[in-house]
Amino acid sequence: MTYLPAGQPAPAFTLFDQNGQSVSLADLSGKKVLVYFYPKAMTPGCKVQACSLRDSESELAAHNVVVLGISPDPVARLKKFEEKEQLNFTLLSDEDHAIADAFGVWGLKKFMGKEYDGIHRISFLIDENGVVEKVFDKFKTKDHHQVVLDYLQNKK
Secondary structure, eight states: OOOOTSSSSSOOEEEEESOEEEEEGGGGGTSSSEEEEOOOOOSHHHHHHHHHHHHHHHHHTTTTTTEEEESSOOOOHHHHHHHTOOOSEEEEEETTHHHHHHTTEEEEEETTEEEEEEEOOEEOOOOOOOOSEEEESOOOOOGGHHHHHHHHHHHO
């Protein structure tokens, strides 16, 4: 699996959010966008990661960062996840994993001795011009938000 490296233009995409509305990356031009891919809404690791991002909203906003979470979940499941965890950012449904493929995060995974295709937990910070500024691929779900914030703070 080879994912999109920093310095490359982010793939253009339009997906449905948890409310069934179309959201395009192009709509967020002029802002930094943290596109984070996660395997499945409402699972323990995904919950920890999402809630940590939720709780870091003001710190991320101070750096002009908007968060988009992308998973292969259907819109209805994303809505339940948003409501249950009181999430304050956009969740996008990539049921056919076309966007995960475009970013290079869909591929072979191993869990408890089984192999299957799925989303790898990787995040991309896209700059105001639509270019991948930073790829976050080494983090634990509980400290993902802090890894992103540390990068943003040390960049100044």
